[in-house]
Amino acid sequence: MTNAIEASRLDVGYGGRQVAVKVLSGLDLTVKTGSFLSILGPSGCGKSTLLRVVADLLDPLGGTISVLGDTPHAVRSRRDVGFVFQDSTLLPWRTVRDNVRLPLGVGQGSLTRKIEDRSEELLDLMGLGGFGGRLPHQLSGGQRQRVAIARALLGQPKLLLMDEPFGALDEITRDRLNDELLNLWRRTGTTILFVTHSIAEAAYLGERVIVLAANPGRLVKDLDMRPLKQDGNRCTREDPAIVAAMAELRTALERAS
Ligand SMILES: Nc1ncnc2c1ncn2[C@@H]1O[C@H](COP(=O)(O)OP(=O)(O)O)[C@@H](O)[C@H]1O
Numbered sequence: 001m002t003n004a005i006e007a008s009r010l011d012v013g014y015g016g017r018q019v020a021v022k023v024l025s026g027l028d029l030t031v032k033t034g035s036f037l038s039i040l041g042p043s044g045c046g047k048s049t050l051l052r053v054v055a056d057l058l059d060p061l062g063g064t065i066s067v068l069g070d071t072p073h074a075v076r077s078r079r080d081v082g083f084v085f086q087d088s089t090l091l092p093w094r095t096v097r098d099n100v101r102l103p104l105g106v107g108q109g110s111l112t113r114k115i116e117d118r119s120e121e122l123l124d125l126m127g128l129g130g131f132g133g134r135l136p137h138q139l140s141g142g143q144r145q146r147v148a149i150a151r152a153l154l155g156q157p158k159l160l161l162m163d164e165p166f167g168a169l170d171e172i173t174r175d176r177l178n179d180e181l182l183n184l185w186r187r188t189g190t191t192i193l194f195v196t197h198s199i200a201e202a203a204y205l206g207e208r209v210i211v212l213a214a215n216p217g218r219l220v221k222d223l224d225m226r227p228l229k230q231d232g233n234r235c236t237r238e239d240p241a242i243v244a245a246m247a248e249l250r251t252a253l254e255r256a257s
């Protein structure tokens with residue numbers, strides 16, 4: 001399978017077919033399997049809406065979309081999609097460990113040894129090795145987002161949807177988590193759709209960056225970052241080619257706003 005997402009003439013709105021105001025209109029988007037796509041766009045242009053359609057949380061009004069070669073619904077049923085949102089909703093009364101295991105049925109006596117081991121591995125991987133027994137309020141914001149990422153990865157999703165996951169974090173923490181995310185992506189080959197407000201973050205992470213404009217949401221810029229980076233999507237934040245790409249993205253974003 002070469003494409004993780006194939007969307008064609010996609011129309012998306014809220015309020016049903018009758019009263020719908022289109023949020024996305026006629027969107028064509030193909031995303032290669034295993035790639036890292038960054039999505040930029042002004043607030044309200046439909047970035048989260050697009051992820052909702054991919055995740056089968058919202059049906060399109062028109063057009064077609066296939067995810068991992070199947071319907072969004074089938075992919076969701078197979079738990080092939082993981083999500084991380086800006087404000088990760090951890091259950092405050094559950095430990096970090098139990099929050100990570102939650103999607104696979106904690107408390108139902110159904111946890112296999114394999115899942116238990118894997119959740120511990122993921123906590124280690126996210127730098128939370130000693131934190132499994134803590135409660136969410138005993139963690140920093142960055143640590144809570146790491147828990148959310150570990151939770152999203154537990155089911156070994158083929159597709160990871162990230163909606164401004166690091167938006168609430170300080171810059172140093174964000175940079176560090178960006179590098180951890182890239183390492184993880186290199187190791188797992190998971191396709192990642194990453195929505196962000198940060199041009200720098202989009203350019204640093206993405207093999208490709210798209211910019212959406214609002215009213216209705218549509219694609220206004222599609223930048224291939226691979227020629228600007230080393231193998232494995234590697235670059236430095238200060239690389240002149242990356243800085244130039246950021247300026248190009250900024251122009252597109254200003255026009256789109
Ligand atoms: N549940 C909803 N019901 C009605 N309108 C919504 C809903 N969610 C989002 N919208 C509207 O859809 C548009 C796109 O929203 P969203 O996808 O959240 O934008 P973004 O993530 O790019 O900031 C906005 O105008 C927003 O007000």
Ligand SMILES: [Mg+2]
Nearest residue numbers: 047048049163
């Ligand atoms: Mg949003």
